[in-house]
Each structure stands twice: as structure tokens, then as C-alpha cells.
Amino acid sequence: MSMSSTSIHSSHDRKVKYRAILRSLNSEQENDNNEQRMENTAAAVQEVQSLLAEGGVEERVRHPGENYLDSRVLKAASDLAISCSEAVSGMENNYDKHEFALRISENPKFWELTFPREVPVICSLHGTFAPTPPEQRPRAPRRRVERQEAAALKAPENVERLEKTDEASELVNRVHRFITRKCREGVSYYHLVLDPTSFTKSVENIYYVSFLVRDGLVSVYTNEEFGLPFVKPVTTQAQRNSDISDENQFIVSIDMERWRKLISAFGIESPMMVLKT
Known part of the structure; x- marks a missing residue:
């Protein structure tokens, strides 16, 4: 087996592992056990780090699909971490006065044990060692320091670009669902x-x-009855068995005139997909 063939197969195996990690993180959204969610998220991040260590820089350049799946996994892990931290911070300030009173009534002796252990107050009848108070020295006036005005904050230019990238990834996920x-x-x-x-x-x-x-999540094929391209989702088992190439892509060239002709020819009156932003 050649070196290029080994690289392709190893890239395919990593993509399969990325998708398995992504499905596991998505299923953790429904887990009510916050501690278990944090442990599973940490384990997923460690597994992603091991996958990153397997492929070199040149192999990542030849297979950009791995970088896309890696970003989706890290996005899902960060969302889980945020939800876990919000759940922990939301439970910190919960105070139930009825539960507090119930604990006092169940353990009355606990409150009596704290008083004998308190440190006694020290009271001294002796005066100061020096009979005369210390001489008070005049204080020098403080100098006013002119503070420089804070420079105007400049927001990074790539924030809007990152927000658009996250929004596009979310829309791709909605189309897949x-x-x-x-x-x-x-x-x-x-x-x-x-x-x-x-x-x-x-x-x-x-x-x-x-x-x-x-990414091998859906397939486009020619329908034998109508002779037109059809779309259907690819099953998980088919994704594992297939050798996904980074060059597989299906893009239709379209302009305004052809768009009108296709809508008229197929009699399309309303959109099938409505992606709410």
C-alpha cells in the first residue's frame, strides 16, 4: 500500500471518530446529570486532542474536511461547557428557608456545641507603656496626579466574521436535520x-x-423514474463503510434567469425548507 493511500484511510478513520464524538456530545444535551456531562465533555476534548496529534500539517491541508469536523466538535464541547457552568452558578444561590428550619429541628444539639468552643474575649486593665502620647507629625499635602484619559476601546475586526461562520455552521446543521x-x-x-x-x-x-x-452526510443520485437528481441522507453505517474523499461535492451553477425557468418548469409555489435565523 502506498503512502498516499495510507494517508487517505487514516483521514477517513479520523472523520468517522469525529462524527462519533459529535453524536455523543449532541446526546449529552439531554443528560440531566451535570457532573456526568462535564466528565463526558472532558473525555471528548481529550479524544479530539489525540486525533489532532495523529495527522501532520500537510495531511490536514490535503484533507480540510477534518478541520471542519474538528471545529464542529469543539463548538459542541464549548456549548456543553457553557451550559454546565450556567447550571452550577444557578444552583449556588438557591436558599430554601423551610429546608434550613427543618435541618435545625432535626439537629438541635449541633447548635449547642458551637458556643463552648468560642474563643473568650480578652480584656486588659493595663494602660499603654508610654505615659505621653506620640508626637503627631504634620502630613505633607498629597500631590494631585493627572490621570491620562483611557483610550477608546477598539473591537477586534474578526469578531463579526467569526459570528457569521458560527451562524453558517448552524444553518448547515439545520439543513442536515x-x-x-x-x-x-x-x-x-x-x-x-x-x-x-x-x-x-x-x-x-x-x-x-x-x-x-x-462531508458524506447526504448523497445525490439520479432517480430512474424521473431522471432527475434526488437527495437522501446517508445512514451512520454507510458513513463508516464508505471511503469519503474530500473532492466529493455537488454544486449546481444557477443564475436569475435559470432560477425562474426551473421554478416555472417544476411548478414550485412555496419553499420546502424554511430556515429560521
């Missing part, structure tokens, strides 16, 4: 992506589906 729920038996590609009310949303849907095809 929609296809998994509604299109298990396959659905027409053009009916899925075309939005008769907006050309811009149609182009965005085309790109979102292309990202899912690239």
Missing part, C-alpha cells in the same frame, strides 16, 4: 433547494447541501 427527518426516502434536489420567494436563499440552500455532500 431537515433532510434526515423529512427526506429519508429521497426527494427532488430542485424542489429541496429552490425557494420561489428568494433567489439569494436558493443559492444559499445549494451551498448548504454541497457542504453536506462533501
Whole structure:
């Protein structure tokens, strides 16, 4: 086996592990045990670090799909960490006066034991050693220090770009969930992506589906009955057995005129996917 073939197979194995970690983190959102969620999140982060140590820089450049899955896993882990910290901080200040009174009534002797252990108050009848008070020296006036005005805070320029990247990743996840729920038996590609009310949303849907095809989460095939491209989700078992290549992608070239012709030809009156932002 050549070195390039070994690199591809190792990249595929890492992608499968990334997806397994991502599914495990998503399932932790429904776990009510906060301590267990924190332990599972820490274990997932350690496993991701071990996966990062396996591949070199050149291999990451040849397989950018790993970087995308790694960012999704870290995003899910950070969301879990935030929810765990909020749950802990929300329980710190809870005070139930009825429970406090119940504890006092159940343990009356506990409150009596604290008083004998208190340190006795020390009282001295002796005066000071020096009969005359110390001489008070005049204090020098303090100098007023002119403070410089604080410079105006400058926000980093890449914050808006990062927020847009997180928003795009969330929209891709919503498209994947929609296809998994509604299109298990396959659905027409053009009916899925075309939005008769907006050309811009149609182009965005085309790109979102292309990202899912690239990552091996959905497949595009030709329907034998209609002769048109259809879309259906890829099962978890199929993702593990298939050798996903980073070059697999399906993007349809479209302009305003073709968009109108396709909507008219297929009789599309309303969008199939409505992604709420």
C-alpha cells in the first residue's frame, strides 16, 4: 500500500471518530446529570486532542474536511461547557428557608456545641507603656496626579466574521436535520433547494447541501423514474463503510434567469425548507 493511500484511510478513520464524538456530545444535551456531562465533555476534548496529534500539517491541508469536523466538535464541547457552568452558578444561590428550619429541628444539639468552643474575649486593665502620647507629625499635602484619559476601546475586526461562520455552521446543521427527518426516502434536489420567494436563499440552500455532500452526510443520485437528481441522507453505517474523499461535492451553477425557468418548469409555489435565523 502506498503512502498516499495510507494517508487517505487514516483521514477517513479520523472523520468517522469525529462524527462519533459529535453524536455523543449532541446526546449529552439531554443528560440531566451535570457532573456526568462535564466528565463526558472532558473525555471528548481529550479524544479530539489525540486525533489532532495523529495527522501532520500537510495531511490536514490535503484533507480540510477534518478541520471542519474538528471545529464542529469543539463548538459542541464549548456549548456543553457553557451550559454546565450556567447550571452550577444557578444552583449556588438557591436558599430554601423551610429546608434550613427543618435541618435545625432535626439537629438541635449541633447548635449547642458551637458556643463552648468560642474563643473568650480578652480584656486588659493595663494602660499603654508610654505615659505621653506620640508626637503627631504634620502630613505633607498629597500631590494631585493627572490621570491620562483611557483610550477608546477598539473591537477586534474578526469578531463579526467569526459570528457569521458560527451562524453558517448552524444553518448547515439545520439543513442536515431537515433532510434526515423529512427526506429519508429521497426527494427532488430542485424542489429541496429552490425557494420561489428568494433567489439569494436558493443559492444559499445549494451551498448548504454541497457542504453536506462533501462531508458524506447526504448523497445525490439520479432517480430512474424521473431522471432527475434526488437527495437522501446517508445512514451512520454507510458513513463508516464508505471511503469519503474530500473532492466529493455537488454544486449546481444557477443564475436569475435559470432560477425562474426551473421554478416555472417544476411548478414550485412555496419553499420546502424554511430556515429560521
